[in-house]
Amino acid sequence: MRADSHAMRKVGKLGWRWPRVLALAIVLLGGVTFANVYLHGRSQSQEATRSRLSELNMLLHEESSLQWKTVADRNTPVTVARELGEIRSRERDIVEALGDLDAATVQRLEDSVSAYHAVLDTELGMLGVGKIAEARALEKRQTEPQFGRLNAQLRSLEQQAADAAALANTVADLSLAVAMTLAVTAIGWLLYRFEREHRLTTKANEEMLEQQQIALDTLAEHEALIRHQASHDPLTGLPNRRMLTELLEGGDCADQALLLVDLDNFKPVNDQLGHAAGDDLLIGVAGRLLAAVRGDDTVVRLGGDEFAIVIAGGDASVAVRVAERIVATVGEPFEIAGTEVRVGASVGVAISGGGRDGGELLRDADMAMYQVKQGTKGGFAVYKEPAVRLVHQAVR
Numbered sequence: 001m002r003a004d005s006h007a008m009r010k011v012g013k014l015g016w017r018w019p020r021v022l023a024l025a026i027v028l029l030g031g032v033t034f035a036n037v038y039l040h041g042r043s044q045s046q047e048a049t050r051s052r053l054s055e056l057n058m059l060l061h062e063e064s065s066l067q068w069k070t071v072a073d074r075n076t077p078v079t080v081a082r083e084l085g086e087i088r089s090r091e092r093d094i095v096e097a098l099g100d101l102d103a104a105t106v107q108r109l110e111d112s113v114s115a116y117h118a119v120l121d122t123e124l125g126m127l128g129v130g131k132i133a134e135a136r137a138l139e140k141r142q143t144e145p146q147f148g149r150l151n152a153q154l155r156s157l158e159q160q161a162a163d164a165a166a167l168a169n170t171v172a173d174l175s176l177a178v179a180m181t182l183a184v185t186a187i188g189w190l191l192y193r194f195e196r197e198h199r200l201t202t203k204a205n206e207e208m209l210e211q212q213q214i215a216l217d218t219l220a221e222h223e224a225l226i227r228h229q230a231s232h233d234p235l236t237g238l239p240n241r242r243m244l245t246e247l248l249e250g251g252d253c254a255d256q257a258l259l260l261v262d263l264d265n266f267k268p269v270n271d272q273l274g275h276a277a278g279d280d281l282l283i284g285v286a287g288r289l290l291a292a293v294r295g296d297d298t299v300v301r302l303g304g305d306e307f308a309i310v311i312a313g314g315d316a317s318v319a320v321r322v323a324e325r326i327v328a329t330v331g332e333p334f335e336i337a338g339t340e341v342r343v344g345a346s347v348g349v350a351i352s353g354g355g356r357d358g359g360e361l362l363r364d365a366d367m368a369m370y371q372v373k374q375g376t377k378g379g380f381a382v383y384k385e386p387a388v389r390l391v392h393q394a395v396r
Helices: 002-015 015-064 077-096 105-126 131-233 240-250 266-273 274-293 316-328 358-374
Strands: 256-264 298-303 306-312 334-336 340-341 343-352 381-384 389-394
Touching: 015 077, 015 131, 015 274, 077 105, 077 266, 105 131, 131 240, 131 334, 240 298, 240 306, 240 358, 256 358, 266 274, 266 340, 274 298, 274 306, 274 316, 274 334, 274 340, 306 316, 316 381, 343 358, 358 381
Parallel strands: 343 381
Antiparallel strands: 256 306, 256 343, 298 306, 334 340, 381 389
16 A cells, blocks of 8 residues: 555655646747747848848949930930939838848938939039049049948948848757757657656556455455354364354244254263363264264254254255264264373254144254154154154163
């Protein structure tokens, strides 16, 4: 039982971990899923920033090329100014959409774009009045270096955005892989613990059931022992008077014969050799009585030095032969406490018949035994119906 209690306590102690581990796995998966979505979102946002920066770079380059159309295509300054306005409006929209860049970086970019626009506007003014040579000189001196620095700045920002997007994707993929590994490990651990605790619980239940079965078997044995003690003589182990009453009341008296046996000369043995010797003598007599009867017959100790034998079948000839054997075997000497002891047996025999019940059969056997005791002792007498006469036969 202590092993059962220990196993059950262990199961209870470990059981509280399951919800926590499961909750931890759920929180981990939820957190990583959120982080994965967030990181992929950041990656897409950085990729969008890189794309905007690339578009801004193209627009700035297009803006540089557009002003020379006034010379090549003889476009009017008004047309070029309109197209420049549209390009610069798109450039402003792009710069305003660069939310992933910090404010200082955006401000530096705006300052660089504004400086570049200022140089282009000066160059465009020269082209508008036909100062082509001065415009070319300005372009080589200021416009191209300014565009080169702005282009390098934009390329650097594009690379940073691309690196940030790649890093976000890599972190998202790694976190997902790590989370899945941890989740699978946690689930596997839970399954292992569940199987282990299931085996422990099953074993504890089996042991508990086994202990309960042992307790039930012990209780049944105790009940059987109590019933046996209630219906059997503690000294000889033979059925007692209560069992005889049940036999006579429960059986068919028309099919029974009853022998009452009273020992002769038992009291001197008890007085001279002591009660222990008397008990040994009674146990010896019980053994000889059992040896003298058939397998279906029942030997009963009524108390003191009195015994009874229920003869199955109620046949008079069988009852007489059993009575003869009892008188003969009990009359043989006993070795008690190192001394040879002789006792006799007075047997009263009652044969069933005439519709008599068990009480009447017992009374008739007692009358027959009393008749023997009043005579020579050491013999048997048969009480017969319907003549109601005693037939006495002494056996020496």
